[in-house]
Amino acid sequence: QAIDDDANQTGQMLAALLDWPQATNASKVEVQGDHVQVxxxxxxxxxxxxxxxxxxVTTDLRLNEPRYVTLPNIMKAKKKPLETLAxxxxxxxxxxxxxTLKVTEPxxxxxxxxxPDVATLVEKLKNEAKVI
Known part of the structure; x- marks a missing residue:
C-alpha cells in the first residue's frame, strides 16, 4: 500500500529520481538473471x-494471495529485535x-x-464573461 493514496505516483516518482526503468501494476513478476519479466x-x-x-516495480492486488497472521506468530514477532537504519x-x-520560494493564497x-432564464444566462456569458 503506497503513501500516495493509491494514486500510483510513488513508484513512478522514485523511478524518475533514480533514473531506473519502471513497470506499474504488476500481476506477475519473474526475475531472470539481470532482467525481470513483469x-x-x-x-x-x-x-x-x-x-x-x-x-x-509496483504491484497489483492480484500479485499474490494474502496470508493472515496467527496469534502465535504475532507473539513471536514481538520478541524479535527491530533494527533501525538511518x-x-x-x-x-x-x-x-x-x-519553496513562496506560498500565496489564490x-x-x-x-x-x-x-431568471436561459436567455439571460447566454447574454451574460456572451457579453460579460466573453466565453461564448
Whole structure:
C-alpha cells in the first residue's frame, strides 16, 4: 500500500529520481538473471514487459494471495529485535531537493449570481464573461 493514496505516483516518482526503468501494476513478476519479466493487465488483455535490473516495480492486488497472521506468530514477532537504519547507513542522501520560494493564497472569488432564464444566462456569458 503506497503513501500516495493509491494514486500510483510513488513508484513512478522514485523511478524518475533514480533514473531506473519502471513497470506499474504488476500481476506477475519473474526475475531472470539481470532482467525481470513483469506481466500487467491492460485494457486489451495482458502486457509483458522486460526490464533490466535494478528497476522499480509496483504491484497489483492480484500479485499474490494474502496470508493472515496467527496469534502465535504475532507473539513471536514481538520478541524479535527491530533494527533501525538511518538513510546515511544505506548510502542514501536524504537532503531536500526542492525549495519553496513562496506560498500565496489564490485571489478571492466574487459571489455568483442567479439568472431568471436561459436567455439571460447566454447574454451574460456572451457579453460579460466573453466565453461564448
Amino acid at each position: 506481466t500487467r493487465e491492460v485494457d486489451g488483455g495482458l502486457e509483458t514487459l522486460s526490464l533490466t535490473l535494478p528497476a522499480i 538513510p546515511a547507513d544505506l548510502g542514501v542522501d536524504a537532503a531536500p531537493r526542492l525549495k 485571489p478571492t472569488r466574487s459571489a455568483g449570481i442567479k439568472v
